Structures are given as structure tokens and as C-alpha cells.
Amino acid sequence: MQRFSALSLLRRGLAGQRGWQPQWRHAEPKAAYDALIVGGGGHGLGTAYYLASEHRLTNIAVLEKGWIGSGNTGRNTTIIRSNYLFPESAALYDHAVKLWESLSQRLNYNVMFSQRGVLMLAHTVHDMQVAKRHVHANRAAGVDNEWLTPRAAQAFCPLLNIGEIRYPVLGAALQRRGGTARHDAVAWGYARAADALGVDIIENCEVTGIRRDASGAVEGVETTRGTIRAPRVGVAAAGHTSVILKMADVELPLESYPLQALVSEPVKPVFPCVVMSNTIHAYISQSDKGELVIGAGTDAYTSYTQRGGPHITSHALEAICELFPMFRRMRMLRCWGGIVDVTPDRSPIIGKSGVPGLYVNCGWGTGGFKATPGSAHVFAWTIARDEPHPLNAPFTLERFRDGNLIDEAAAAAVAH
Amino acid sequence: MLLIECPYCGERPEPEFVYGGQAHIARPPDPAQLSAQQWARYLYLRDNPRGVHAERWRHTHGCGRFFNALRDTRSDHFLATYKVGEAPPQAAKDSR
Numbered sequence: 001m002q003r004f005s006a007l008s009l010l011r012r013g014l015a016g017q018r019g020w021q022p023q024w025r026h027a028e029p030k031a032a033y034d035a036l037i038v039g040g041g042g043h044g045l046g047t048a049y050y051l052a053s054e055h056r057l058t059n060i061a062v063l064e065k066g067w068i069g070s071g072n073t074g075r076n077t078t079i080i081r082s083n084y085l086f087p088e089s090a091a092l093y094d095h096a097v098k099l100w101e102s103l104s105q106r107l108n109y110n111v112m113f114s115q116r117g118v119l120m121l122a123h124t125v126h127d128m129q130v131a132k133r134h135v136h137a138n139r140a141a142g143v144d145n146e147w148l149t150p151r152a153a154q155a156f157c158p159l160l161n162i163g164e165i166r167y168p169v170l171g172a173a174l175q176r177r178g179g180t181a182r183h184d185a186v187a188w189g190y191a192r193a194a195d196a197l198g199v200d201i202i203e204n205c206e207v208t209g210i211r212r213d214a215s216g217a218v219e220g221v222e223t224t225r226g227t228i229r230a231p232r233v234g235v236a237a238a239g240h241t242s243v244i245l246k247m248a249d250v251e252l253p254l255e256s257y258p259l260q261a262l263v264s265e266p267v268k269p270v271f272p273c274v275v276m277s278n279t280i281h282a283y284i285s286q287s288d289k290g291e292l293v294i295g296a297g298t299d300a301y302t303s304y305t306q307r308g309g310p311h312i313t314s315h316a317l318e319a320i321c322e323l324f325p326m327f328r329r330m331r332m333l334r335c336w337g338g339i340v341d342v343t344p345d346r347s348p349i350i351g352k353s354g355v356p357g358l359y360v361n362c363g364w365g366t367g368g369f370k371a372t373p374g375s376a377h378v379f380a381w382t383i384a385r386d387e388p389h390p391l392n393a394p395f396t397l398e399r400f401r402d403g404n405l406i407d408e409a410a411a412a413a414v415a416h
Numbered sequence: 417m418l419l420i421e422c423p424y425c426g427e428r429p430e431p432e433f434v435y436g437g438q439a440h441i442a443r444p445p446d447p448a449q450l451s452a453q454q455w456a457r458y459l460y461l462r463d464n465p466r467g468v469h470a471e472r473w474r475h476t477h478g479c480g481r482f483f484n485a486l487r488d489t490r491s492d493h494f495l496a497t498y499k500v501g502e503a504p505p506q507a508a509k510d511s512r
Contacts, residue, residue: 242464253460255437256489300435301418303489304466309417311431344460401456 001196003108023188024195029202032229033061035383036221037236038207038244040064041073042183043361043368044236045190045201046376047383049107052197054377055384060199060230062191063223065206069187072238075306075338076369077261077283077295079274081118081178083138083145088394088406089347090141095391096374097177103373109189111181112288118178119148119157121277121323123167130410131173138175148172157273165322167280180274180285180293186372210248210358218248218357234359234383239304239339241362250353252362253400254341257298258308259366262316262335264327266290275323278410282319292330294320298340298366308337340366345405350379350392359383360397421497422475423483436472438462439484440504466490470504473497 002008002021012019035051037044040062051057064070080100082093100113122128131147138145150162153172162169191201202225209222210233220229237244239256271286283295296316299308313335321328343349343363348371353360361379364371378389388396399405418430444450444458463469469489474482486495486504496505 240466243466251457251461252464253456253462255462255464256466300430300433301471301487301492302464302469303492305490305492309430311417400460401452403452 001108001192004110023192024201027061027200027202029061029063029205029223029225029228030200031227032220033200034059034230035232035234036060036228036230037062037234038221039071039236039238040068040187040191040201040203041071041236041238042069042186042190042372043238043364043375043379044234045187045194046372047234047236047361047379048199048201049190049194049197050377050380051384052194052199055380057384058198061228062194062199062201063205063207063221063228064201064203065224067203068191068201069184072338072340072368073183073187073372075261075336076183077285077293078180078183078287078369079118079178079276079283079285079295080113080181080370081175081274082143082370083118083120083134083173083175083178084408085134085137085410086406086408087141089408090138090143092374092378092391092395093371094141094143095377096371099373099377100181103186103189107189107193109185109192111185111189113179113181114288115177115179116273116285117156117174117176118274118276119153120173120175121153121169121275121279122171122173123169123277123279125170127279128170131171134410135173143175144177145173145175148174157271157275159271159324159326160275161323161325169323178274180287182288183369186369190376207244207247210244212248212355216355218355232357232359232383234361234379235353236361236379238362238364238368239341241341241360245353245360248353248355248358250355250358250360252349252360252397253344254363255302256304256339256341257301258303258305258337259298259340260296260308260313260335260337262294262296262313262332263287264292264294264330264332267292267330277319277323280319280322282316282323284320284324291333292327298342299337304339306337306339340364340368342366344400346408347406348375348395349397350375350395351382351388351397352386353397418492418494420473420485420494422478422481423497423499424479424481425475428475428478432475432477434474434476436474436482439470439472468495
């Protein structure tokens with residue numbers, strides 16, 4: 001792997017940017033591996049990276065049906081935060097935030113992690129009660145979160161309109177360690193680092209079946225590029241997890257919905273933080289490229305189309321225009337949808353599937369990007385040791401049978 | 417935005433409707449007799465197919481009535497809508 005440094009950038013720059021190598025190999029599938037990861041998004045690529053770097057499993061491959069980062073990794077609004085209500089979730093998401101803080105250095109790849117602060121607005125008395133409960137719960141769990149008055153919220157985000165709107169801003173919860181990162185760079189950085197450790201990243205390779213031996217254990221997968229054998233298969237396929245797991249007759253409590261986002265034309269730096277409003281439903285930040293990145297809600301119905309209704313995005317824009325009147329004349333450049341797998345308690349499922357050798361990491365719903373490093377880290381542990389890491393131990397599939405739900409509907413932020 | 421054919425009112429735009437989730441899930445007659453796994457299946461497990469999905473809709477801002485639909489989740493194309501209590505139209509189901 002060619003390492004990046006100020007010196008290497010300068011040297012290549014003076015040489016006319018010639019001599020750069022591809023960031024990862026164009027791998028052909030081998031007949032067998034020690035483990036396979038299905039899904040080449042941030043979670044899957046990160047899992048492969050941690051399997052190789054921390055568990056010394058290097059004879060592994062990541063199978064991606066399209067190109068890496070083409071699913072929800074490239075479709076989200078890049079918001080990172082860990083202000084979830086319950087101790088299990090706060091610990092898991094904060095594990096991710098801690099990994100984010102050193103991820104660029106660790107991968108030698110700039111993921112542009114920016115802790116610019118996430119402001120979550122309250123517009124009703126009920127909002128205030130819920131937000132304050134989150135603030136106190138987070139502080140008790142060692143996760144930073146603070147309550148701001150409307151004036152203090154406006155001081156933190158000067159563009160915010162706190163008064164002249166249908167639902168005035170009554171206060172806000174601020175997580176200063178929250179922020180954004182460059183989503184594509186996360187996929188590319190993990191891919192590059194995993195590839196350097198010997199991991200095969202195989203694109204345009206769709207899994208069409210899961211092979212099992214006489215005892216029922218996993219022995220490999222069928223793909224559009226032939227059979228690949230492996231005693232362990234980890235699935236990180238987001239909205240398509242139900243489809244993959246059905247190949248092994250595993251049923252999951254998931255429903256797949258379209259979630260839409262959109263970006264504006266790029267403008268000069270104008271927006272200093274991330275603002276989210278659950279009640280009037282919109283969230284917004286500005287990318288380093290200058291685009292306003294705006295998140296809308298999920299569509300009402302399950303779908304795999306990667307698109308949604310325009311009334312969903314216009315609803316989000318109406319909220320943005322109320323909160324930030326100066327954006328009323330901004331033009332939107334693109335909008336798109338990603339398919340998110342939603343669980344009944346809005347918390348992920350990370351662990352064993354019930355089929356020996358088959359592991360699943362799914363159910364991140366509308367908020368998986370923020371968890372990418374933490375999710376990948378504990379999932380790699382689970383696959384390597386055939387037992388959950390203490391942080392993902394509560395996030396089993398069995399919790400639905402046993403009634404140990406981790407109900408994060410309020411913290412999940414996106415209305416669904 | 418979807419155009420949905422209410423079996424009572426005809427074609428109307430999606431905002432008039434509320435989605436009701438998977439159709440044809442019967443509440444078990446005697447929940448106390450079920451195992452935890454069976455009860456969890458009733459509460460939480462859904463088909464979530466990439467293909468034809470039988471689902472409930474309610475024409476909230478119209479006749480107010482529930483009805484069922486077959487929709488292909490790969491295209492969001494409605495294959496059929498039918499009244500509650502009726503079986504899914506076989507022709508539409510076969511086209512999956």
C-alpha cells in the first residue's frame with residue numbers, strides 16, 4: 001500500500017500526480033476462503049478490515065453485488081452521534097464515535113471526520129421532556145450531551161429561526177462530539193486498508209444462494225461468479241438482509257423502507273453544525289464541498305426500489321425553509337433513496353443467525369452510518385470468536401423472542 | 417407518489433392513504449397456548465419480500481376503509497387491490 005503523507009502528496013504533486021497505484025486490487029474470487037463478508041458497504045468492509053487487523057483472519061473476501069459503497073454507505077447524510085437513550089445503545093454508538101476519532105490516522109486515509117456538533121431541536125413540551133431525558137441519561141452513561149435554551153441554540157447555529165415559525169424552537173440537545181464524515185472515504189479507506197492486509201474485495205458479485213452441509217452449517221455461498229466455499233459467512237447487506245438470510249431459511253424481524261436524502265447546489269461555508277428536528281422532521285448539514293445535505297423521512301411502505309415519493313422530500317424542505325429562511329431560494333441538485341432495514345425496536349441485530357457459521361449485522365434502520373466503525377469492530381469479533389463482543393451481546397436476534405427489546409424509537413430521529 | 421386504486425373509491429393519490437403493513441396476519445386465537453417463539457413470530461416477523469407483497473392500506477382521507485393490495489416491491493407497481501376478507505387474486509399472485 002502506498003502510504004499517504006504530506007511528503008508523498010507533495011512529491012506526487014510535483015511529479016504531475018503520476019505514479020499513484022490503484023487503492024485496492026481488482027480481486028478475482030478464489031474457490032475457498034476462511035470467511036466471507038456479504039455486502040461491500042462501510043460495515044462489511046470495516047468488518048473485513050478488523051477481521052484481518054485484529055483477528056489475523058486474512059484469507060477472507062468481501063462480496064459486493066455492485067460497486068463498494070454503492071448502497072446506503074453512499075446514500076446517507078453522514079451524521080455521526082451517540083446520544084441514544086438506553087445504556088446498551090449509548091455504549092455501542094459511543095464505541096463507534098471513539099473509533100471515528102482516530103479512524104483517519106488508523107487507516108492512513110482522510111475520512112474527513114468533523115466533530116462540529118449535532119443539535120437536536122425540541123418544538124413541544126413533550127419534545128423537551130424527551131430531549132432532557134436523553135441529556136440526563138447520556139451524561140449518566142458518560143456520553144456528552146447538553147441542554148441549550150433557544151437563545152443558546154441560536155448562538156451555536158446563528159442561522160436558526162427560533163421564533164417566527166409554526167412550532168417555535170423551545171430548546172435543543174447538543175452533542176458536541178457529534179458531527180459528520182465523508183461517507184465514500186469510509187468505504188474506500190476501509191477497502192484500501194483491508195486490501196493491504198490481503199483481503200479480497202470482489203465487486204459485481206451477487207450472492208444468489210447459501211450452501212449448507214448435512215449438519216446444517218454454512219459451507220459457502222453461490223454467487224453470480226460461481227461457488228465460493230467458506231466455513232463462516234457474515235452478512236452486512238442492510239436493506240437486502242431479509243433476501244439474503246431467506247436463502248438459509250432464516251427469518252428476521254425486518255422491514256425494508258426507502259429513505260430519501262437530497263443535496264443543494266454548493267455554496268460557500270455557511271452552516272457550522274448539524275441540526276436535526278424530529279418533530280417537524282428535517283435534518284441538515286453542509287458538506288465540505290459546500291452542498292447542503294438534507295435528510296427526509298422514510299416512505300410509508302416497504303420497497304426495494306431505492307426511490308421514494310416527492311411529497312416526502314418536499315415535506316423535509318418545507319421544514320428546512322421554516323427553520324432556516326435564508327435557504328428558501330436554494331436550489332436542490334439531486335435526491336435519491338436508500339433501502340433501510342428497520343427492526344421493531346429500531347435497534348440493530350448483530351450476532352449469530354441460528355445457522356452455524358452464519359452471522360448477521362442488520363437492522364440499523366435509518367441510522368447505520370454513524371455506527372460504521374463500532375459495528376464493524378464488534379461484528380468482526382463476533383465472527384472471529386463465534387461469540388458476541390460485550391458491546392453487541394444485548395443486540396441478539398433472540399431479544400425479540402425473550403422480550404428484551406432496546407426501544408430506541410425516539411433516539412432514531414427519523415420518523416417511521 | 418403512488419396512485420392507488422381504492423376498491424370503493426377508485427384511483428387516488430398516495431397522500432390520501434395510510435399504509436397498514438403486511439396483510440393476512442391473523443391474531444392467534446389463544447395466545448396463552450403459544451411458545452415465546454410463536455408469539456414473537458406473530459408480533460415481529462414479517463415477510464419483507466423483494467417481489468410481490470400482500471399489504472393493507474387504509475383510505476383515511478376518503479372512505480376511511482381498510483383494503484388489501486398486492487404490490488411488487490421491486491417496482492412499487494400495484495398488481496391488484498381487493499376488499500378485506502377476500503383472497504388475493506390468483507392471477508396477480510401468479511405473475512410474481
